[in-house]
Amino acid sequence: MTTQAIILDIDGTLLNDDKKISPETKKALITAQQNGVKLILASGRPTTGMHLYAEQLEMETYHGLLVSYNGAKVVDCQTKEELFNQTLTIAEGKAVLEHMKQFEVKVMIDKDDYMYVNNVYDCYIPYKGEEINIIQYESRGGNFKLCEKEDLAAFLDYRINKILTAGDPDYMQKNYQAMMAPFKNTLNCVFTADFYFEFTAKNIDKAKALDTVLTPMGIHAENIIAFGDGHNDITMVKYAGTGIAMDNAVPELKAVANSITLSNNKDGIAHVLNNFIKS
Numbered sequence: 389m390t391t392q393a394i395i396l397d398i399d400g401t402l403l404n405d406d407k408k409i410s411p412e413t414k415k416a417l418i419t420a421q422q423n424g425v426k427l428i429l430a431s432g433r434p435t436t437g438m439h440l441y442a443e444q445l446e447m448e449t450y451h452g453l454l455v456s457y458n459g460a461k462v463v464d465c466q467t468k469e470e471l472f473n474q475t476l477t478i479a480e481g482k483a484v485l486e487h488m489k490q491f492e493v494k495v496m497i498d499k500d501d502y503m504y505v506n507n508v509y510d511c512y513i514p515y516k517g518e519e520i521n522i523i524q525y526e527s528r529g530g531n532f533k534l535c536e537k538e539d540l541a542a543f544l545d546y547r548i549n550k551i552l553t554a555g556d557p558d559y560m561q562k563n564y565q566a567m568m569a570p571f572k573n574t575l576n577c578v579f580t581a582d583f584y585f586e587f588t589a590k591n592i593d594k595a596k597a598l599d600t601v602l603t604p605m606g607i608h609a610e611n612i613i614a615f616g617d618g619h620n621d622i623t624m625v626k627y628a629g630t631g632i633a634m635d636n637a638v639p640e641l642k643a644v645a646n647s648i649t650l651s652n653n654k655d656g657i658a659h660v661l662n663n664f665i666k667s
Contacts, residue, residue, distance in 0.1 A: 391425050391664055392611040393602065395455075395594075395624060396657065398431040398441060400617035401634055404653045409444055416658040421450040426607065430455035430594045432550075432580040432620055434498055435463055437530035457549040458580065458620050459597035460588050471601045474589045475547035480575060484551050484587050485541035487570055491563055493555040493585075495540055496526055497548055503532035504540060514556050515583055522554045522583070550588050557582040580620045595623035613664065615649070615657055616641060632660055 394417070396402045404410055421427050427447055429438055435456040442454060447465040454463045462472040476484070481497075488495050494513065497504050503526065505511075511523035527534050537543040553567070564585050568577035576588045599609070614621075614628035617637040625631030626644050633645035634656050642648055650656035 390611050391420070391613055392607045393426040393428055393613075394420055394661070395428045395430050395598065395612060395614040395628060397616040397618065397621050397624075398429055398433060398438065400636060400652050401615050401621075402429065402441065402652075402657065409441060410655055410658075412655045412658045414445065416661040417445050420661060421446065421452070426450070426605075427452040428455060428598070429453075430459070430598065430614075430621075430624055432456075432458045432584070432586060434530045434532075434549075435461060436501075436532065439531070453601065455594055455597050455601075458576075458578070458586060458588055459592050459594040460549040462597050462601045472597050473549070474592050475549050476551070476575070476587070476589050478544065478547060480571075480589075481544050481548050481551060482541045484571065484575070485544060488551075488553060488567070489541070491553070491555070491567055492559055493553040493567075494522055496523065496552045496554070497540060497544065497550075498530065498532055499546060499548070501531075501533055502535045503527045503530060504535050504537050504543065506536065506538060506540065508534050508536055513554055513583055520583075526552070526554075550586055553585050553587075554583050555585075560585055578620055580618055586620075593623040594620065595627035598624065598627060613660070615660070617652065630664075632656075 435454055438454045442465050452465045460474050463470055505523050511521050512519040513522050571577055575590055576592045578586055580586055609627055610629035612628040613630045614624050615632045616625050617634040619638055622641055622644055631645045633642045633648045635648055635651040649660050
């Protein structure tokens with residue numbers, strides 16, 4: 389197989405549990421780019437939360453791509469050009485934010501350098517017996533400054549790529565159907581972790597963004613390797629000719645993958661690439 393592109397989710401896939409790219413994984417990915425393979429990071433993260441890893445992987449040098457907001461935006465690392473950008477309408481965004489007021493979730497939206505929330509001090513969610521400062525985690529991960537808005541629905545006057553909600557995993561599982569009920573036929577509503585539930589425009593996912601951008605470049609699905617671990621990676625892994633689930637992936641992703649590699653803590657990406665691409 390001629391490998392034209394490698395597509396990677398970030399959290400739980402490219403990064404280990406310490407939120408680092410291991411030396412072995414970094415070496416394998418830079419070697420692949422040196423051999424003419426296009427590298428693409430595809431994440432639920434905002435674009436600003438992906439730049440650090442693109443820099444570490446020298447993606448600007450090799451014209452790598454960033455697929456952010458679960459496929460709502462695609463940016464060329466070298467030219468900074470937006471190759472694809474699909475937002476919610478203002479009306480759709482306001483409707484989601486108004487509907488979310490009845491649920492026990494933290495709601496986060498962003499614009500430019502800022503992430504907007506209702507209350508920067510009401511920021512913790514329970515997870516695995518601990519309390520996570522989810523607002524601090526997201527703002528730092530996206531390189532955002534924080535700003536409070538008492539009524540996010542009233543504040544929103546711009547088109548937005550994604551609305552992120554976070555909460556206790558058990559609560560999210562019990563309530564996500566009610567959360568998505570008014571929008572299930574008009575928007576894309578998906579878990580990206582057991583404590584994250586997100587809203588993007590209709591039919592937006594990682595596979596849609598990839599196909600829209602890569603096909604005109606002459607990069608075809610059968611020549612793509614994709615790695616992921618979460619529910620929002622399912623379409624991407626199914627789209628690629630070689631879809632790989634990390635050992636730490638959710639069962640639903642493992643079920644559709646062509647194969648399963650080692651975990652994100654055991655250089656699962658490098659383990660596969662060293663068999664496909666020779667230095």
